Amino acid sequence: MYSFTGVLGLRARSDEAKRRRRQEILATADQLLRANGLDKFTMNKLATACGLAKGTLYLYFATREELMLNLYINLNEAWIERFLAVERRSNSADYEGICIRFYKSFTVDELLVEFAALAACTLEPHVPQIAWIAAKKSQGKIAKRLGGMFCQKLKCQPAAAQRLAWAFIAGLSGAQQRAIDVGGRADLPADLLQLSGFMSSRDVFLNLVLPLAPFLRKQDTTP
Known part of the structure; x- marks a missing residue:
């Protein structure tokens, strides 16, 4: 019960x-x-x-989708707080390591991952405007918190840190939408099965954020 x-x-x-x-x-x-x-x-x-x-x-909650979106907000904010708490205890400022830890921490909660795949296309279009606004404000708060960590750990300018934070958030969304997950099926074309081997959600996310390292190095040389 x-x-x-x-x-x-x-x-x-x-x-x-x-x-x-x-x-x-x-x-x-x-x-x-x-x-x-x-x-x-x-x-x-x-x-x-x-x-x-x-x-x-x-x-x-006016709709099932509004309830789920509110739960997603709670789970999302709780996850980012856990991630930031771990990063505060870590002395590592290695960019690739941060990328990997960020993605791994997100995937710990399977319900969060499931909601993240539904939020933009399935949940948000079916909620009252006030609920949609709350979701976007929450996303902005997460980006601000994440940007603050980037600014401190990676020694980049605040504006660059915020752009990087939004890139990470967009990268998670892209990883949900663009990954090739064949679900263990073998009755698919060989080239697609081969492609799925390096197009997991993790691969897609890292492919999106790791190339931003030169951007960060450029920030270091900016007067």
Whole structure:
């Protein structure tokens, strides 16, 4: 049984109570999704797990996509904080090492990876504008936090660090969209199978960000 005592009972009234209720609902959704997978997740099941009527659930999230986008925001922000915490403890400023650690840290959470592939094309077009704005603001906050780390570790100018941060974020999106994943199938053309061997999501991401190293070296020589 997936339920949170705080979710049960009467509908929240104050703004703070509503905020807490939304987070409790998201926490329950997180558990359901990890236990049963995205394909089996429904708002009916979530309402039951929360001890709420389905209509009450929709007072907090207007659509299934809005709920998932909000959960994606939470997971994304939690991931970047974990990554930055590790980088703060590390003395390594090797650019390639940062690229690899960044990608590896992202792929630790399979639900985050799954949401990242859906966010732009499947989730964002089906949410209220206020939810879309919140998602974009969150993305901007992540870029700012990441840029600050680049500025400190790689000794690049703030503007260059921000451009690099956005390149990393775009690189993750590109890796989700452009990777060739054959899913273990063998009944495909030999050249495609061969190409899939070096076009994984990791390969695509590194192919996008590693060539930016000369750009960083150029920044070092800029007066």
